[in-house]
Amino acid sequence: MIIDCHGHFTTVPAYFRDYRKAQIEDYAQGKTSGFSDAPQISDDELREGLEANQIRLQKERGIDMTLFSPIAGLMGHHHGNEAMSQHWSRTCNNLIARVAKLYPERFAPVCQLPQSPGANPAGCIEELERCAELGFVACNLNPDPSDGHWTDPPMTDEWWYPLYEKLVELDMPAMIHVSGSCNPNFHGTGAHYINGDTTVFMQLLLSDLFKTFPSLRLVIPHGGGAVPYHWGRYRGLAQDLGRPPLAEALMDNVYFDTCVYHQPGINLLTEVIPVKNVLFGSEMVGAVRSIDPETGQAFDDTKRYIEALGLSPEDQHALFEGNVRKVYPRLDALLKDMGK
Numbered sequence: 001m002i003i004d005c006h007g008h009f010t011t012v013p014a015y016f017r018d019y020r021k022a023q024i025e026d027y028a029q030g031k032t033s034g035f036s037d038a039p040q041i042s043d044d045e046l047r048e049g050l051e052a053n054q055i056r057l058q059k060e061r062g063i064d065m066t067l068f069s070p071i072a073g074l075m076g077h078h079h080g081n082e083a084m085s086q087h088w089s090r091t092c093n094n095l096i097a098r099v100a101k102l103y104p105e106r107f108a109p110v111c112q113l114p115q116s117p118g119a120n121p122a123g124c125i126e127e128l129e130r131c132a133e134l135g136f137v138a139c140n141l142n143p144d145p146s147d148g149h150w151t152d153p154p155m156t157d158e159w160w161y162p163l164y165e166k167l168v169e170l171d172m173p174a175m176i177h178v179s180g181s182c183n184p185n186f187h188g189t190g191a192h193y194i195n196g197d198t199t200v201f202m203q204l205l206l207s208d209l210f211k212t213f214p215s216l217r218l219v220i221p222h223g224g225g226a227v228p229y230h231w232g233r234y235r236g237l238a239q240d241l242g243r244p245p246l247a248e249a250l251m252d253n254v255y256f257d258t259c260v261y262h263q264p265g266i267n268l269l270t271e272v273i274p275v276k277n278v279l280f281g282s283e284m285v286g287a288v289r290s291i292d293p294e295t296g297q298a299f300d301d302t303k304r305y306i307e308a309l310g311l312s313p314e315d316q317h318a319l320f321e322g323n324v325r326k327v328y329p330r331l332d333a334l335l336k337d338m339g340k
Helices: 014-028 043-052 054-061 082-102 121-133 158-170 188-205 228-240 263-272 302-307 313-327 329-337
Strands: 003-008 065-069 107-112 138-141 174-176 218-220 254-257
Touching (some): 043 054, 082 121, 121 158, 188 228
Parallel strands (some): 003 065, 065 107
């Protein structure tokens, strides 16, 4: 199988986005609770949007299944209060659950969490448990609910521990994924995303988080941000700071996806990071949707880059399927129930 660990429902009908915009505007006018329900999207509308976009591309590119979550840029945790984030997250997760029910062999559901700046992460547990009961296999975890200002403690702080305890209990990994940037210094997908990935890796390097949570699994997307490119810097910093080697301290718990949109980047990623720590991901339809004029192929057709690496059959299987089934045991169980 070819399993894409990183996909978002970016093709929701425009009126769903309009609803969110209106919700934010209502909050600014003083509506801090009692939020209205989102407009109902019909099954036919869901099918139409998905089959013209994600499913069409899955078929064209030979991808069997995508781990599918709400639009990362619309999580918008800095908007409103915790109550509004609870309402919005539940709304988005319900939509993802419907998609997975309509296309169980195409999409495995991943939830967003109802985070809010300054709100204790323990407030996310109820929604996480609800989603686990609905068959979700993982969650997206925003390391910066302020969306560009980093006002909450580092992800290695005990502030986050109640949520990590629940993730371990549920045997769910978390993909570290920021949302949109509300800081004009940082473009959302071009800077804020990569900053978030890189920042969290450095936080992990400085901590003993995985001694406390040895079975916690975190996926750092977008190829790990700047991390693989500066691997020598991080190895050197760990050594200079008296930290254990990266392979010993982090690489049983931290994984990177392949959402890197050119061949040299994928080459570097897989030369520097052990194959066991790399998961196939494309993020389509996502941050970059155009055709690369140098190759004539879509930038986000990352499967092509992996196939061009010349990996052994064993390593290619691990990258496309085996690793993600190990990191996401609920997905593995789901696939086994399907006879896969």
